[in-house]
Every structure is written in structure tokens, then in C-alpha cells.
């Protein structure tokens with residue numbers, strides 16, 4: 001059986017352990033309350049991609065929920081590197097989770113908690129070229145999540161139900177709307193293209209600021225593609241020339257149908273092609 005090495009800090013001391021032996025207490029607040037923060041970091045050619053930005057977001061999320069940061073940035077990067085080095089693949093997906101730790105069950109934070117830190121890595125499975133060439137189908141739904149979507153919290157029930165809704169509709173992602181405006185996918189940011197302009201919802205409490213949000217801004221600037229951050233109506237999404245998803249796993253991916261409605265020409269469009277090519281160059285230059 002595949003039994004990769006993972007990093008687990010339980011009871012204060014951390015080590016690399018075979019996955020099958022990595023155990024946490026049932027009283028861990030991650031298990032009891034979903035009281036935790038996580039990051040998903042792609043690795044290309046044995047090098048973490050946009051590690052600095054992932055670290056900055058981790059710190060923002062920890063601060064937002066009043067969780068003490070158990071490690072310096074250098075220590076975090078070393079731990080991630082250790083897990084990465086314990087795996088043979090060149091391209092990996094690192095997963096890091098930190099919870100508030102183990103305590104008798106009580107909603108408010110107990111004093112003097114020792115955070116539980118867990119890091120694993122999985123082989124990176126890219127979106128196939130067939131899927132990329134055709135584009136993907138999504139389904140629209142009302143955003144039913146809480147109002148702190150900017151925090152990368154392990155409390156993901158709203159996202160889990162949105163992802164399940166997509167599966168049940170034979171779709172890649174649910175595209176969520178709140179009060180008639182676009183928010184994001186169940187595990188991706190969503191963009192529309194109108195004419196030659198890329199438009200994405202503002203970085204506020206209603207969406208997670210993906211690491212690819214900033215990257216798309218950089219790629220658009222370098223390609224001289226105008227990008228606007230503003231509220232996007234449901235009608236604008238359906239009338240868009242192109243719709244794009246971005247996330248660690250999807251990189252940038254074209255949406256060609258939402259519900260039963262074709263987007264643009266029903267094929268990945270020219271702005272997608274340009275941004276996907278630029279994304280591959282950014283990976284190569286990492």
C-alpha cells in the first residue's frame with residue numbers, strides 16, 4: 001500500500017511519520033470544530049511555486065482567527081521542503097494544515113493551546129490536455145457559506161456541499177452567486193472576459209484571495225490585458241465571452257457551459273489560450 005511520509009506535530013514534537021502511523025487526538029479542535037487553517041501549494045520540478053505568497057496568506061489566515069503562529073516563515077518552508085524531499089515526484093501538491101490543538105471540548109479558545117501541524121504531499125495530477133482543449137462545464141448555485149471566505153479555514157462544509165452539487169450535476173465546479181453577484185467556485189476563483197477585458201470579483205470577505213488571483217493580475221499586466229476588480233452580475237457571467245477558473249490544481253481553466261447555457265463560442269477562447277501559455281512560462285521560470 002502507498003504509505004508516504006507525512007509531517008505531524010502532535011503533543012508538541014514534530015517528525016516525519018508514515019501516513020498510516022500519523023494519528024491525532026479525537027479532541028483535536030480541527031476534528032471537533034473545524035478550528036484550523038490550511039494551504040495547498042503546488043510544486044513544479046521539485047520547487048514550490050509562489051511559496052512566499054502562500055506563506056503570507058497562511059499568516060493572514062492564522063491572524064484572522066487569533067491562532068498563534070507556531071513557526072517562523074523559514075521554519076515553515078523547511079518543514080514543507082522536508083515533506084517534499086521525502087517524495088520522489090518532481091511535481092507535487094503540498095497540503096499544510098494547522099489546528100488550534102487538543103483540549104476538552106468547549107467552543108471558546110482554551111488558554112495555552114499547542115497547535116497541531118500536519119503536512120502531506122500528493123503527486124500533482126494535471127488537468128488532461130483533452131479536458132483543457134474542450135473546456136469544462138459548471139453549474140450555478142447560491143453561495144451558502146459564511147461571511148469570512150477570505151480566511152483559508154478548514155471549516156469547509158459550504159465548499160464541500162458546493163463541490164458535491166457540481167458532481168451531482170456532472171459539472172467540474174459550482175459557480176457561486178451571492179445576492180445576484182458572482183463570488184467564486186467551490187475551490188477556485190472565477191473570472192469573466194468581456195471583449196479583451198478580464199474581470200474578477202473584488203478581494204473582500206466574500207471570496208478567498210487565491211494565490212492565482214495575484215498571479216493572474218501579474219500575467220495580465222505583462223500581456224497588456226486590462227483587468228478589472230469589481231462586482232460581476234449573474235447576467236454578465238452568462239453573457240461573457242469567456243469564463244475562467246483559477247486554482248492551484250486547475251491553474252487557469254476555461255469554462256464553456258454553465259447550467260445549460262453555452263459561454264461565448266462554447267470553446268476555450270483566445271484570452272484563456274494567452275493566459276494559459278503565460279502561466280506555463282511562469283512555472284518554467286520559477
Ligand code: PDD
Pocket residue numbers: 040159184185186187188189207208209210211212213246247248249
Ligand atoms: N482551493 N477559492 C476557494 C474557495 C478555494 O478553495 C481555492 C483553492 C481558491 C484558489 O486559490 P489558489 O489560487 O490559492 O489555489 C479560491 C484549494 C486548491 C483547495 O482547497 O484544495
